[in-house]
Structure formats: C-alpha cells, structure tokens
Amino acid sequence: MPVIECDVDQARERLESAGVAIEPGNTDHERWRAVDAEATAVAYDGKVVIQGATPARLEGLLREDGGRAHCYFDGASRGNPGPAAIGWVIVDSSGIVAEGGERVGETTNNRAEYDALTRVLERAADYGFDTVELRGDSQLVVEQVRGAWQTNDPELRERRVRVRELLERFDDWSIEHVPREANERADARANEAFDE
Secondary structure: OOEEEOOHHHHHHHHHHOOOOEEEOOOOOOOEEEEEOOEEEEEEOOEEEEEEOOOHHHHHHHOOOOOEEEEEEEEEEOOOOEEEEEEEEEEEOOEEEEEEEEEEEEEOHHHHHHHHHHHHHHHHHHOOOOEEEEEEOOHHHHHHHHOOOOOOOHHHHHHHHHHHHHHOOOOEEEEEEOOHHHHHHHHHHHHHHHHO
C-alpha cells in the first residue's frame, strides 16, 4: 500500500488534470478520494494513501519526480501486410507496472512496430513517468526514431512524427535495439492479442 508524502491540494490537481475523478472523503480525516480502475487514493493531511489491486497508475501520477520506466514494445503482422497486433510492457524499479496487447487491424510489420511504440509511450505518460528507456527488437524503428536512418515510407514517417511528439512529454528518453530474446514479454503480449 503506497503512501506518498505530498501537498494533497497539488496532488488533487495532478489527478484531475489526468482525468481522474475526485470525490469527497468518507470521514472527517479524509480530505478527498480518487478512484482509478482497481485502485483508490485517499488524501489525509500531508499524505495520500493508495489502496487496491492496481495502484501503479495513481502512484505514478502522484510521484513528485515522475520516475524512470523501462518500456518494451513489439509489433507483428501475419502477412506483410496482414492482420497485426502489438504488445508492450512497462517496468520500473518495483517490477512490472503495466503491460498489454491488442490487435491493430491490417498493416505491415514495421507499422505495427511503430503502433506498439506509440502505445507504450502513451501508457508511460499516463502513469506519470518523466524518463523512459525504450527497448524494441525492430532496428528499423529504433534507428528511424533516433534519426540515424531515413524514413521514406509516408505512413512510417507519420508514425515517426507522432512518436517524436509523444517523446516531448518526457524530461529524458533513450531508445535501444535489443535482441528478440530480450523483448520476449512484449512479443508474448502481441501474440496473445492474435489469439483473443
């Protein structure tokens, strides 16, 4: 059960700006309550206590320093183009914060890789991280995002622009190409999305 020492009025503003609904407290000691998915943040004088099965997003939004996340992403298509799916995993010093996978329609493998990168960046921003270390097994996407390789395909160029816009939300970021074995959890989330 995370306990965050903070200015509870500023904490309330951060949650509200992230779209989290605030309710009055249930007792004289509670300043306010916020519910998000399967977690509840309860504000007392000088601190917020987070309870529930999935506290990571609320904790991320309330952390003063935002924190650092390792973000793994993978996209896949069955056929090129063909039915496609993405997978992503966000890890911080406490372990896996969030992970997911979904189908993204019919597209190429490279476009699916960009879609996976976009999704993990959106989720990392939702969790309030201010530094992201991105890891993917698509050398093409990694080098294009770094600016080392040209982006000639117009659809990939649009996706690269979107990724660069999302990266502006963070104080610091890096992106690294990793072997498929180092990215197997994100790959598994993409494959599970195919099977759903």
